[in-house]
Amino acid sequence: MTDIPGIVITGASGRMGQMLIKTVLASDKCRLVAALEREDNQWVGQDVDAMIGGQATGITVTSDAVEAFAKAQAVIDFTAPAATVAFAGLAAQARAVHVIGTTGLSDDDLKAINAAARHAVIVRAGNMSLGVNLLVRLTQKVAAALDEDFDIEVIEAHHNQKVDAPSGTALMLGEAAAKGRGVSLKEVSDSGRDGMTGARKKGDIGFSAIRGGDIVGEHDVLFAAAGERIVLRHLATDRAIFARGALKAALWGQDKSPGEYDMMDVLGI
Ligand SMILES: NC(=O)c1ccc[n+]([C@@H]2O[C@H](COP(=O)([O-])OP(=O)(O)OC[C@H]3O[C@@H](n4cnc5c(N)ncnc54)[C@H](O)[C@@H]3O)[C@@H](O)[C@H]2O)c1
Numbered sequence: 001m002t003d004i005p006g007i008v009i010t011g012a013s014g015r016m017g018q019m020l021i022k023t024v025l026a027s028d029k030c031r032l033v034a035a036l037e038r039e040d041n042q043w044v045g046q047d048v049d050a051m052i053g054g055q056a057t058g059i060t061v062t063s064d065a066v067e068a069f070a071k072a073q074a075v076i077d078f079t080a081p082a083a084t085v086a087f088a089g090l091a092a093q094a095r096a097v098h099v100i101g102t103t104g105l106s107d108d109d110l111k112a113i114n115a116a117a118r119h120a121v122i123v124r125a126g127n128m129s130l131g132v133n134l135l136v137r138l139t140q141k142v143a144a145a146l147d148e149d150f151d152i153e154v155i156e157a158h159h160n161q162k163v164d165a166p167s168g169t170a171l172m173l174g175e176a177a178a179k180g181r182g183v184s185l186k187e188v189s190d191s192g193r194d195g196m197t198g199a200r201k202k203g204d205i206g207f208s209a210i211r212g213g214d215i216v217g218e219h220d221v222l223f224a225a226a227g228e229r230i231v232l233r234h235l236a237t238d239r240a241i242f243a244r245g246a247l248k249a250a251l252w253g254q255d256k257s258p259g260e261y262d263m264m265d266v267l268g269i
């Protein structure tokens, strides 16, 4: 037994789940205590090392969240909205830090997560990378400095298996732009243009989503005015950046009071 935090990875067989397992196994600041998948997933009952390759862990992939969370000081969760809402309640019961990377959460999902954060630490962000969180800050600053003569558009590109749009990152960037302008994103958001849309409404914040191939994640924030354009850009080329951020959040949360936090809190930016 050791006193470094024990971590559970949910969605173990997913794109992020696999990256997170590798990141936790490579770290000397935490230990992997369980890997969780859906009951019907073929990884359940298999050894983690057999599935991932590499060092022997002695850990079998399970679908029993209650048993897995009872062993953990942190749960790192990049799965799907319904699973994440259920895990928020269970992680709070286990008093484990819940790091949520899942995107596509509805307002009701967010309310349920917020309620769970009354009893435990939750760190949630649509993007856990240092670069994107810096870009969020820059976006807010640039939006605050410019008036509505500059049209703001958020353009994002992801792989062809992504199920939600706009991306969680695009929404973070849109929220930051709206905050900089002193408006509510809900009032000015314009996504899914199609057909005879009419001319662009001044003050709107637009969203466009590209889906194709194996794109890890690309985001532009465009400020377009007559005669000039500013483009703020982040390009992700490796999912390791999200996993590193998530692990940092899990360790950061260990001595914090119950509540909902984001990556800005973790990074101190
Ligand atoms: N915040 C970030 O930095 C960041 C970065 C990358 C991806 N994401 C988000 O993370 C999520 C997952 O992305 P992905 O590309 O890894 O998807 P994926 O489909 O490859 O993996 C999701 C995994 O979750 C599992 N899962 C679903 N329901 C489950 C349940 N009830 N119990 C256990 N496991 C369950 C699935 O079986 C699957 O293996 C998406 O919402 C994505 O947008 C966020």
Ligand SMILES: O=C(O)C1=N[C@H](C(=O)O)CCC1
Residues within 6 Å of the ligand: 103, 126, 127, 158, 159, 162, 166, 167, 168, 169, 170, 216, 217
């Ligand atoms: O691959 C995904 O899915 C990603 N999701 C996050 C988002 O929705 O912004 C972060 C980037 C990768």
